Amino acid sequence: MKETLERIRQEALSALEGTQAAQELEALRVKYLGKKGELTAVLKQMGRLSAEDRPVMGQLANEVRASLERAIETAAKKLESAALEARLKAEAVDVTIPGQSIRQGRKHPMYLALDEIKDIFVGMGFTVLDGPEVELAELNFDRLNAEEGHPSRDWSDTFYFDEDSRVMLRSQTSPMQVRAMDSMELPIRIIAPGRVYRKDEVDATHSPMFHQVEGMVIDKGVTMADLKGTLNTVVEQLYGKGTVTRFRPHHFPFTEPSCEMDVQCHKCGGAGCPTCKGEGWIELLGAGMIHPNVLRMAHIDPEVYSGWAFGMGLERTAMRRFKIADLRLIFENDVRFLEQF
Numbered sequence: 001m002k003e004t005l006e007r008i009r010q011e012a013l014s015a016l017e018g019t020q021a022a023q024e025l026e027a028l029r030v031k032y033l034g035k036k037g038e039l040t041a042v043l044k045q046m047g048r049l050s051a052e053d054r055p056v057m058g059q060l061a062n063e064v065r066a067s068l069e070r071a072i073e074t075a076a077k078k079l080e081s082a083a084l085e086a087r088l089k090a091e092a093v094d095v096t097i098p099g100q101s102i103r104q105g106r107k108h109p110m111y112l113a114l115d116e117i118k119d120i121f122v123g124m125g126f127t128v129l130d131g132p133e134v135e136l137a138e139l140n141f142d143r144l145n146a147e148e149g150h151p152s153r154d155w156s157d158t159f160y161f162d163e164d165s166r167v168m169l170r171s172q173t174s175p176m177q178v179r180a181m182d183s184m185e186l187p188i189r190i191i192a193p194g195r196v197y198r199k200d201e202v203d204a205t206h207s208p209m210f211h212q213v214e215g216m217v218i219d220k221g222v223t224m225a226d227l228k229g230t231l232n233t234v235v236e237q238l239y240g241k242g243t244v245t246r247f248r249p250h251h252f253p254f255t256e257p258s259c260e261m262d263v264q265c266h267k268c269g270g271a272g273c274p275t276c277k278g279e280g281w282i283e284l285l286g287a288g289m290i291h292p293n294v295l296r297m298a299h300i301d302p303e304v305y306s307g308w309a310f311g312m313g314l315e316r317t318a319m320r321r322f323k324i325a326d327l328r329l330i331f332e333n334d335v336r337f338l339e340q341f
């Protein structure tokens with residue numbers, strides 16, 4: 001029996017030393033220490049030993065068991081730390097590899113120009129208003145003195161939502177004048193930027209959706225001189241000192257007198273070129289003194305108060321600001337174009 005125990009000890013210890021995996025280790029444990037294991041089988045035969053041999057063999061058997069248990073524990077620890085090391089190696093992150101750069105967006109040039117315009121007007125005491133793009137025809141037309149039958153009300157020009165032409169996509173930011181008059185205390189100084197919609201085909205100068213900035217001042221004693229002085233100041237701040245403008249007579253139903261303001265072409269300096277279509281000038285806005293009818297409809301007495309207003313094309317203003325030649329560049333949103341600003 002003694003030899004058997006020694007053999008088991010030696011065999012088991014050398015087998016345990018070579019274990020590579022947890023299952024292997026478990027199999028060895030079962031093989032030697034399990035219920036049907038070799039050591040257990042030897043112990044079962046203890047009963048047959050003599051009274052003197054039994055305690056000696058018992059002690060030896062216990063020693064063997066203890067040494068096997070220790071060896072199993074050591075082997076288990078070794079496997080565990082090897083597994084941990086392998087995992088750390090596999091999951092290692094090389095912090096010296098350069099990161100992936102994320103392509104950064106930029107503000108659209110038109111909104112950069114709008115930010116400048118807002119800053120200029122806010123600096124002069126104007127409030128910036130926002131208003132609905134789905135508008136009542138009453139505010140877009142009637143309250144702006146454009147009566148039934150006015151050509152701008154035609155179905156071929158305007159996106160209406162209903163058969164009887166009451167609700168529409170606003171065709172201009174001018175209804176914001178009415179909204180301001182209806183909701184604000186006098187005197188009023190506002191600008192109102194936003195999208196407007198017309199049934200136009202897309203070409204180098206047209207789009208069915210574009211942007212305007214409306215402006216309006218109502219106070220006592222306001223004149224056309226204030227209008228020209230304010231707009232010239234704005235243009236010089238936006239485009240630089242000495243930028244030349246001109247005011248041409250025009251017609252709008254909601255202003256009297258009405259005008260359009262041009263700015264001298266940045267490309268040719270007024271000589272005429274493709275950018276200004278040979279004109280030497282680029283039209284930026286319509287403007288005028290608010291028609292007494294419009295004031296009256298808002299319950300403002302035109303004998304006491306007067307006002308001026310303008311509606312500026314934002315795309316054109318931005319194109320002149322950043323020297324962009326084609327309107328379509330503004331809408332295409334090609335990043336190669338946008339990244340320049």
Ligand code: DAH
Pocket residue numbers: 171172173174214215252254255258285286287288289308309310311312
């Ligand atoms: N709403 C006009 C348009 O879309 C532009 C305009 C002209 C606005 C004269 C005004 C103004 O406020 O006084 O063509």
